[in-house]
Amino acid sequence: MLIVWSLQVAGIFQGDLINEGGWSLVFRFLVAALSPEISPDFLLLTLDATLKTLAYAVCGTFFSVAIGFVAGVLSSQVWWKSLGKVYKTPWLAIRATLAIPRAIHELIWGLFFINIFGLDPLVAVLAIAIPFGAMTAKVFSEILDETPREPLLALLNNGVPPLSAFVYTLIPQALPNLISYIFYRLECSIRSAAVLGIIGAGGLGYQIFLSLQSLRYEQVWTLMFALLFLSGCTDFLSGLLRQHLKLPNRSPTFSQRPTPEVAPSSHFSTLSLLCAVILLVFSFWYIKADFTKFWEPRTAERLVRVIQDVFPPQWIDLHQLLALSAQTLAMSILAMVGAAVGGILLSFPAARRNLEASRQFSIDNLISKIRIGITRFLLLVARAVPEPIWALIFLFVLFPGILPGAIALALHNLGIIGRLMAEVVENLDRRPLLSLKALGGSNSQVFLYGVLPATFPHFLAYILYRWEVCIRATVIVGLVGAGGLGRLLTEQLSSFDYKGLLTTLIVLIGLTFVIDLISGNLREALR
Structure with missing residues (x-):
């Protein structure tokens, strides 16, 4: 339900999301990678x-x-x-x-x-x-x-x-x-x-x-x-x-x-x-x-x-603050769902350990090393590029709103979560997995009954932790036009409305505390 609600807030079901005129800029941007300055x-x-x-x-x-x-x-x-x-x-x-x-x-x-x-x-x-x-x-x-x-x-x-x-x-x-x-x-x-x-x-x-x-x-x-x-x-x-x-x-x-x-x-x-x-x-x-x-x-x-300029906070237009808070929450949910799914899928090919690892040279080992190298490079690119830079790139072809911000946050967090999840896979105790293999279990059965139950609690803990960070990061993609409370902060900064800025920050801090409390309780239940 939360995902469907977030997609609705992002305007997925309303159309008019793509700016067709921006594809030429995207093409120029990608071609420029072949001839850097x-x-x-x-x-x-x-x-x-x-x-x-x-x-x-x-x-x-x-x-x-x-x-x-x-x-x-x-x-x-x-x-x-x-x-x-x-x-x-x-x-x-x-x-x-x-x-x-x-x-x-x-x-x-x-x-x-x-x-x-x-x-x-x-x-x-x-x-x-x-x-x-x-x-x-x-x-x-x-x-x-x-x-x-x-x-x-x-x-x-x-x-x-x-x-x-x-x-x-x-x-x-x-x-x-x-x-x-x-x-x-x-x-x-x-x-x-x-x-x-x-x-x-x-x-x-x-x-x-x-x-x-x-x-x-x-x-x-x-x-x-x-x-x-x-x-x-x-x-x-x-x-x-x-x-x-x-x-x-x-x-x-x-x-x-x-x-x-x-x-x-x-x-x-x-x-x-x-x-x-x-x-x-x-x-x-x-x-x-x-x-x-x-x-x-x-x-x-x-x-x-x-201090004199920002105090006391100016509590006006609470309806707008609530609406933008909902946009911020929806942006963070979409970002973390995308980052979680992508991180889990890429963490396994990015992990250096697998059941068939061997010190002897073989085509399979060579293919495995190439796969690991490519996956880790993709994760590095995703997390090395800051969220506002990703947001600016996606604003070439997407109209301003929370969708480009959510995609930018998802990509950046995908790189971080995928790398951390890969370390969880690498650190798995192999003895239970080898026992399942020795008992005749197929690779898919070993994964479903051995790897996934052992890694999923850690995966979920990382996802919840990054959700807290993601709420904070919605501010910086909002500063480049990606919507949410960050967009309001940009307007207040440009108009020197410091009392309103403090009000928006208080709302953002309150939202962060709520997410921190929810994710903290969920992580505590996982221990």
């Missing part, structure tokens, strides 16, 4: 934009991890229980406080900080650090709450202070999961850094947006290839580091315990840490963010002015 000047511009996007992501991830580590401990139930006091009230207060920055998209944070700091690289760093810090805190608190507590309780019963007991027991156990999640968060930060370019923060997203607006499709493809290369290298290197450091696979929805059969090489760990420090120092040096603006008197004056 490779002039020396533009390649230098692309290199600078690529390094700037990477630097924004690294600096933003650094601060988000620092925020997430501290806030994750304070928002975990086990921390307050270890104090031996009534923990419910402060725990709920901290969790509720962290939910607010998590519910607001980094693009909105970027627009807010532009009014405070101007067009400074500090804007992009803070816009990534604050919402991602709140997300990291939520994940880390869940990891801590699911970590075995026997060592902690033993130290507490022997009179060890709670902080010391925490540092020597739970933190070392949870740290591998946190480090693994940092790699995942860095990949997300690269995509967010590209998105922030739309508001003038610079980097690849900014250049892609300018080239699209001026219809210079050859330049667009050069920049998109650079974005694909950056995302692909990050994905490959993070996977390589997790493998060598014996870390559990990334998981934003449930913690996994590392497999400590083989200890990671100390030399490799030292080298990895050194490279991380060098990359961090380079990133701060390259973007040259002016952190002195934090304590400038002018910053405080601008902050006071912004």
Whole structure:
């Protein structure tokens, strides 16, 4: 019923969805991929934009991890229980406080900080650090709450202070999961850094947006290839580091315990840490963010002015807000249904493990490797291109509305969900599957009775998690004309209606909280 309702809201049953005149632009756009701009000047511009996007992501991830580590401990139930006091009230207060920055998209944070700091690289760093810090805190608190507590309780019963007991027991156990999640968060930060370019923060997203607006499709493809290369290298290197450091696979929805059969090489760990420090120092040096603006008197004056402009919120035209909220919800439902179906279908051919795997060369193995490579490349393209860029492309042939936004969100989330689901398939315990095979089960029976029941709970957990993220992302596709509350936010920003903007954000945050509550309860039931 929800899917049919969402299709009705999107106007599927009303016709007049396709702009026939846009097909020529689509053809020009696709043909331009065969001749990307490779002039020396533009390649230098692309290199600078690529390094700037990477630097924004690294600096933003650094601060988000620092925020997430501290806030994750304070928002975990086990921390307050270890104090031996009534923990419910402060725990709920901290969790509720962290939910607010998590519910607001980094693009909105970027627009807010532009009014405070101007067009400074500090804007992009803070816009990534604050919402991602709140997300990291939520994940880390869940990891801590699911970590075995026997060592902690033993130290507490022997009179060890709670902080010391925490540092020597739970933190070392949870740290591998946190480090693994940092790699995942860095990949997300690269995509967010590209998105922030739309508001003038610079980097690849900014250049892609300018080239699209001026219809210079050859330049667009050069920049998109650079974005694909950056995302692909990050994905490959993070996977390589997790493998060598014996870390559990990334998981934003449930913690996994590392497999400590083989200890990671100390030399490799030292080298990895050194490279991380060098990359961090380079990133701060390259973007040259002016952190002195934090304590400038002018910053405080601008902050006071912004607060005066947005408060109190202006509660008018609630009917329009409800209608646009329905569009936003419908857009997210259509996006997640498309991403879920596509992710499940592509996750199995993208997984590296299968029952017939063999070390010997054969045509079947060669075909399997080609299939895996093509599928993973498609997933990489889908998730590397930011949602607003996908939306702008589909607006060539689709009239403005929630349908191009839903398709853009579906494609982007398909790449993320498909990749995460493929890791679930790769990590399956093969012994039950081999037993079914030995008992005479066909490949289809092994899949239906062995693979699907073992993977589906994890698949559903990922889908619910991405649904929460998708609600936030409806804002950025709305900013490029894809409908929903994001379109209203664009109009309010352009008309400097800050009181109305705050009202729309409150409605969006409320909608996000409802989805977060529903998906959280469903995920809890799956555990």
